Amino acid sequence: xxxxxxxxxxxxxxxxxxxxxxxxxxxxxxxxxxxxxxxxxxxxxxxxxxxxxxxxxxxxxxxxxxxxxxxxxxxxxxxxxxxxxxxxxxxxxxxxxxxxxxxxxxxxxxx
Amino acid sequence: xxxxxxxxxxxxxxxxxxxxxxxxxxxxxxxxxxxxxxxxxxxxxxxxxxxxxxxxxxxxxxxxxxxxxxxxxxxxxxxxxxxxxxxxxxxxxxxxxxxxxxxxxxxxxxxxx
Numbered sequence: 658x659x660x661x662x663x664x665x666x667x668x669x670x671x672x673x674x675x676x677x678x679x680x681x682x683x684x685x686x687x688x689x690x691x692x693x694x695x696x697x698x699x700x701x702x703x704x705x706x707x708x709x710x711x712x713x714x715x716x717x718x719x720x721x722x723x724x725x726x727x728x729x730x731x732x733x734x735x736x737x738x739x740x741x742x743x744x745x746x747x748x749x750x751x752x753x754x755x756x757x758x759x760x761x762x763x764x765x766x767x768x
Numbered sequence: 769x770x771x772x773x774x775x776x777x778x779x780x781x782x783x784x785x786x787x788x789x790x791x792x793x794x795x796x797x798x799x800x801x802x803x804x805x806x807x808x809x810x811x812x813x814x815x816x817x818x819x820x821x822x823x824x825x826x827x828x829x830x831x832x833x834x835x836x837x838x839x840x841x842x843x844x845x846x847x848x849x850x851x852x853x854x855x856x857x858x859x860x861x862x863x864x865x866x867x868x869x870x871x872x873x874x875x876x877x878x879x880x881x
Contacts, residue, residue: 661811688867690869692871697777697873699872699873700858702869707867747811749811753867754819756814757812758814759804759811759813761810761811762809762810
């Protein structure tokens with residue numbers, strides 16, 4: 658079955674450390690997205706990519722970086738510049754004119 | 769500009785009674801509207817979508833929503849709640865292409881036995 662795989666499911670970060678969250682899709686979707694979810698705040702867009710080798714900042718990109726070297730993969734790096742990284746991170750993908758399809762998320766916590 | 773407001777942060781119903789989750793939207797053009805459901809520690813699952821066809825949209829698990837342009841509303845309903853419906857629900861508005869997407873803050877549905 659096609660879908661989106663996010664790994665790991667739980668991740669812990671030490672102070673000053675960069676961590677990378679994986680997102681892989683086999684839906685052949687062109688667009689991919691990263692969201693951050695905090696309690697009571699819905700989803701906020703971090704970065705999105707509409708095509709390979711191109712991506713744009715969303716509403717809260719500071720302290721995060723992404724790459725899109727392959728259509729199937731859109732990893733998110735949470736850098737040490739992100740001072741409050743504890744959150745639930747969701748990856749999604751879509752094709753034009755269709756709703757977004759989501760992975761099961763990665764929960765990031767600070768040690 | 770687009771925006772979406774979910775009018776209730778929490779809704780509590782008894783099993784077997786109707787569910788109403790309210791959503792108002794704002795859009796400068798004809799929007800696409802969606803409802804998603806999220807169970808704990810899971811991603812979002814699409815319940816239903818409105819894309820300018822029929823104004824009454826039927827979704828999965830017995831849910832439906834009615835698009836009312838005059839009221840700028842897209843409320844989610846279900847005739848009879850089940851315990852498995854307990855989750856968080858998100859109302860979402862996007863442009864026609866689906867790239868510019870705005871999520872509501874969510875409504876947590878509690879179902880009492």
